[in-house]
Amino acid sequence: MKKAVLSAFLFLLFSNFVVGGVIEVITVPENASVYVNGEYYNQSPCNITIREEWAWTHKILTIQVNKEGYLPQNKSVFIPTTEYVQKIIFYLVTMNGTLEIVSNPAGAFVKVVGEREFNGTTPLEISLKPGNYTVTVALKDYFPNSTRVEILPNKTKTLRISLVPINGTLVITSEPVNASVYVNGTLRGMTPLNLSLRPGEYVINVTKDKSWNSTTIRVMPNRTHTVHLKIPKKGLPFVLIVGILFLLAGGGMGVYFMKLKKGGNGRFGSQKQVKIPESVFSNEAKPSIIMKSNDGRAFGISHIGRRENNEDNLLILNLPDAYLLAVADGLGGHSAGEVASQIAVDTLKEVFEREYRNGVSEEDVKEFLKKAYKLAHERIKKNAVGEKKGMGTTLVTAFVRDGKAIVANTGDSRAYLIRNGKIVARTKDHSLVQEMLDKGEITEEEARRHPMRNIITKALGIDFGVDLHGWELKPGDIILLSSDGLHDYVDEEEIVGIASQGKNAEEIARGLIEEALPVTRDNVTVVVLRV
Known part of the structure; x- marks a missing residue:
């Protein structure tokens, strides 16, 4: 009798423990991560064998499945007390993806077609079920744009569309x-x-x-x-054409600027060289302005050429461990051009004398240049009143130190790097002819003689823009800055020949001026540094 009671007690006690049940987990689609009570178990499909120790702490098992791009799901099941197999199937639901649509210009109508249709205007963000969609973007006066996109679960697809205007x-x-x-x-x-x-x-x-x-x-x-x-x-007369275009461009559209200067009487200006102090300039027109560095390695001349006044200007500034060189070519007619070019070089000098220190970084130098150009632009605009309305200037600058040159340029004055009888680097003009050349509409030869080569697209005081370049220098290199009174009238082959034959910066500068004066119809300015 005692044995029968003991056997019944043991049966009731151990009947609460797992004998070896199995839970079969299936997911659609497969290869989802399966977790039991928060602990990773396996990838689906899989069989979960009930562990004996679970019965001591849990009466219910929580089974969760996760798969990237699908919403997580979970189910709770009782722990079996006898050996059997239980099957659980999870039908996974995909997560939506996100479609971002951006157009240039904005405000375009958007139609997205897939399982259903969505409409809106750019910029637009839509939550979509995974799949393929047709996206059409349309705006008045622009060609419509249509494209196919695939939306993936829990992913963001960004569609950037530049609309093409109708001609x-x-x-x-x-x-x-x-x-x-x-x-x-x-x-x-x-x-x-x-x-x-x-x-x-x-x-x-x-x-x-x-x-x-x-x-x-x-x-x-x-x-x-x-x-x-x-x-x-x-x-x-061509001068009248220039005047008409200047008034139209400067007063109307503001895209192209004619370099209009007060014409001369057709005779040459005096070739007598007048040396003046670096810090003194006069509003009275002079045949030429000469500057040079303390050590004579840099030398510059600005000559009146065939004009009644000189609207060019130049700068040679000795810094503690560097040279700062510049050429400016004013535009606007009357005395406006020379005022604008003077403001440009004075502002450049002011910024570097105030802020430059021995050994500052190249990035700091670039910031000084951009600051000087922007400040000069604002000062010229502020002073462009009365007869000086519409005045502006080109400005090309070279900062030279330790075998490197940092060059800044606005307009069509140029900087050249000449090495071993060849031009190895040159700034690019901000001009209509340069744009035509870049587009392949004209050849190099046609550009040199084009009747519209004096239409510029950037000028301080009118339309701001500055390009920065970095040039590596070698001993014997020649840096040449020039106004278009030189390079528009003297072929580059001649410029390189004179530069290569000169013994020093002064001889090169004087040789270039002498070559230009018989042919130029403009002021002509050059600054030369021999490395």
């Missing part, structure tokens, strides 16, 4: 007809002429029988514009 139509007529039409300096046909043009600003020139007329116009997307130009019976 505008430009109708150009002239009186008389059959005149040659130049658009931004490129011959496009004869009047009357219809052109399909990308939106933007254009300089239109019509010419016939050596007579001209010009204007500027902004072409808008999907619009038709009409330009009618009357061509004078007699030839229009």
Whole structure:
């Protein structure tokens, strides 16, 4: 009897423990991570064998499955007390993905088509089920853009779309007809002429029988514009063309600037060299200004050339461990150009004398240059009143120290690095002709003789912009800064030849001026440093 009672007690006691049950876990899709009571167990599909120790601490097991891109799921099951197999199936639900749509310009209409359709305007962010969608972005006066995208679970897809404007139509007529039409300096046909043009600003020139007329116009997307130009019976002087374009560009569109200077009487300016102190400048026109560094390695001349006044300026500044060189070419006519160029070099000198210290970093030097250019730009604009309205200036600068040059440039004055009889580096002009050359619309030879080569696109006081360059120097290198009175009239081969033959900076500078004076129609300025 006692044995029977003991056997019954043991049966009841041990019947609460696991004999060896199994829980089969299946997920759709497979390969999800399976967790039992928060502890990783295996990847699905898998069989969970009930451990004996679980019965001591748990009556219920919590089974959770996780898979990237899908919402996590869990189920609770009782621990079996007898040996058997239980099957649990999890049907996983995908997480949404995110679609970001950005357009340039913004505010475009968006249609997203997939399982359902979504609409909105850019910039737009949508939560979407995974899958493939067609995205269409449309804006008035622009070509619609349509593309296919795949949205992945729990991922963000960013779609950046630059909308292409629909061309505008430009109708150009002239009186008389059959005149040659130049658009931004490129011959496009004869009047009357219809052109399909990308939106933007254009300089239109019509010419016939050596007579001209010009204007500027902004072409808008999907619009038709009409330009009618009357061509004078007699030839229009080129200086007048320059004046017209300057007024149109400076007072109207503000994209291109003509380098307008007060014309001379056609005779040469005096070639007598007048030496003045570096810190003294006069508003009175002088045949030439000369500057040189303390050690004679840098030398500069600014000559009046065939003009009534000199709107060029230059700077040679001795710093504790470096040279600062600059050439500025003023524009605006009357006395405005020389005022603008003077402000530019004075501001450059002021900033470096105040802030430069021996051994400052190259990054600091670049910041000084950008600060000086910006400050000069603001000062010129502030002083551009009355007869000086619209004045501006180019400015090219070279900071030279320890076998390196940091060059800054605005406009079409240039910096050259000449080595072993070759130009190894040169700044790029901010000019209409340079833009045409970059686009392959004209050749190098055509650029050198192009009638519109004096249209510049950046100038301090008018439209700010500065390029920075870093040049590695070697012993014997020559750094040359020049206004366009030199490089527009003297071929680069001649410039390199004179620079290579000169014994020192002064001989090179004087040789370049002498070469330019018989042919230039402008002020001419050069600054030379021999490394």
